[in-house]
Amino acid sequence: MDFALTEQQQMFRDSVATFARKELAEGALARAHTPHFPHDVAKKMASAGLLGITLPEADGGSGGTVMDAVLAIEEVAKYCPRSADVIQEGNFGAIRVLAAFANDDQKKRYLAPLLRGEEVIAVGMTEPDAGSATTDLKTSATPDGKGFRINGSKVFPNPHADQYLVYVRYGPGVEGIGSVMLRRNAPGFSIGKVSKFMSNADWAPIFFDNVYVPPEDVLLPAGGFKKQIQGFNAERIGNASRSLAYGRHCYELARKYALERKQFGRPLCEFQGLQWKFADMKVKLDAAQLLLYRAATNADRGFPAPDETTIAKLMCNQVGFDIGNDALQVMGGLGYTQDTLVEYCVRRSRGWMIAGGSIEMMKNRLAEIIFERRFSQRPPRAA
Numbered sequence: 001m002d003f004a005l006t007e008q009q010q011m012f013r014d015s016v017a018t019f020a021r022k023e024l025a026e027g028a029l030a031r032a033h034t035p036h037f038p039h040d041v042a043k044k045m046a047s048a049g050l051l052g053i054t055l056p057e058a059d060g061g062s063g064g065t066v067m068d069a070v071l072a073i074e075e076v077a078k079y080c081p082r083s084a085d086v087i088q089e090g091n092f093g094a095i096r097v098l099a100a101f102a103n104d105d106q107k108k109r110y111l112a113p114l115l116r117g118e119e120v121i122a123v124g125m126t127e128p129d130a131g132s133a134t135t136d137l138k139t140s141a142t143p144d145g146k147g148f149r150i151n152g153s154k155v156f157p158n159p160h161a162d163q164y165l166v167y168v169r170y171g172p173g174v175e176g177i178g179s180v181m182l183r184r185n186a187p188g189f190s191i192g193k194v195s196k197f198m199s200n201a202d203w204a205p206i207f208f209d210n211v212y213v214p215p216e217d218v219l220l221p222a223g224g225f226k227k228q229i230q231g232f233n234a235e236r237i238g239n240a241s242r243s244l245a246y247g248r249h250c251y252e253l254a255r256k257y258a259l260e261r262k263q264f265g266r267p268l269c270e271f272q273g274l275q276w277k278f279a280d281m282k283v284k285l286d287a288a289q290l291l292l293y294r295a296a297t298n299a300d301r302g303f304p305a306p307d308e309t310t311i312a313k314l315m316c317n318q319v320g321f322d323i324g325n326d327a328l329q330v331m332g333g334l335g336y337t338q339d340t341l342v343e344y345c346v347r348r349s350r351g352w353m354i355a356g357g358s359i360e361m362m363k364n365r366l367a368e369i370i371f372e373r374r375f376s377q378r379p380p381r382a383a
């Protein structure tokens with residue numbers, strides 16, 4: 001097994017680092033405390049070729065690998081954790097599912113403005129009664145002429161997105177699930193009361209009241225659920241990458257702090273209690289990074305494998321949060337203030353242990369992979 005980055009990967013990583021140092025480092029703290037999506041950063045990243053890294057050049061992407069996109073998140077998060085969201089949106093999230101299954105016309109109307117950094121996409125998957133049990137979703141797509149009427153609601157998406165990739169039910173069962181594309185100005189589409197996550201990011205319920213979706217805005221017809229979940233593995237690698245990158249950001253801040261901060265007449269790094277904490281942090285960070293790199297490298301330009309993605313997400317979510325929390329402790333009262341990015345990273349990474357498949361659901365999935373059989377989470381049927 002070769003653990004070294006290729007020369008090309010090193011050059012790409014260094015170029016992203018230069019971009020992030022020059023364009024993003026200044027204002028990183030203020031950006032973290034602004035709930036709105038950093039559109040200015042998205043434009044800069046589009047110009048720098050950092051949106052659509054893994055997409056084919058024919059679709060407006062750069063033809064790179066999943067590993068390139070992971071390196072981009074890592075380098076950006078080193079200098080500006082909040083800006084790593086733009087790499088996620090532009091490379092790992094709903095954009096990957098859209099790019100994989102859209103036809104040429106849909107790519108022109110939906111994908112192109114995302115790659116130019118002009119629009120933001122969100123996914124409407126979770127419903128009030130369908131969280132971890134995604135396939136219980138009720139939002140219906142009923143035929144109307146050549147198109148469909150959408151009725152139902154979703155919870156937790158970004159309420160400020162321009163376009164939504166919405167999971168819908170065309171018919172009964174898992175086979176009845178597919179997806180459509182919607183714009184926020186579609187008649188019958190409305191956004192409910194905006195609330196806050198613990199991260200201070202906004203979310204809101206969204207409602208569909210007989211929204212008409214023309215045939216050209218159907219992304220995946222009935223039977224598309226498995227394809228969507230395949231694509232969701234890309235989202236999970238982005239989620240895992242950000243968790244780990246945030247953990248590493250905190251670790252670096254705490255490491256520098258421990259070298260400089262003196263108590264009892266000596267720097268914190270001379271206390272063995274903290275040295276051992278740092279040793280544990282370093283081992284966890286490196287172990288998580290290897291699992292993440294395995295999933296990313298083996299994916300090449302495609303969707304990451306479910307088993308490697310599950311393991312990487314589990315490990316990176318836990319390690320990212322734990323390291324952030326340990327770093328906060330090392331930095332004492334200062335770590336708990338909003339004067340450094342440590343508390344921000346801890347609040348953000350906590351959410352990724354729930355979003356994109358919770359830690360518990362990832363473990364359920366892993367158990368199925370280990371035992372090579374399905375374990376239904378539903379109550380046993382009466383005999």
Ligand SMILES: Cc1cc2nc3c(=O)[nH]c(=O)nc-3n(C[C@H](O)[C@H](O)[C@H](O)COP(=O)(O)OP(=O)(O)OC[C@H]3O[C@@H](n4cnc5c(N)ncnc54)[C@H](O)[C@@H]3O)c2cc1C
Nearest residue numbers: 123124125126131132156157158351354355356358360377
């Ligand atoms: C930061 C953040 C961003 C999000 N963004 C979006 C978005 O953009 N679009 C969108 O559609 N959704 C989004 N979500 C919603 C997210 O997908 C759901 O929160 C997630 O799927 C869990 O669903 P739930 O909240 O309904 O929890 P529930 O499914 O009600 O679960 C509650 C708890 O029980 C556990 N649990 C449930 N079932 C099992 C089981 N079988 N075995 C063991 N434990 C179980 C869960 O792990 C969890 O800890 C976001 C969530 C967060 C936190």
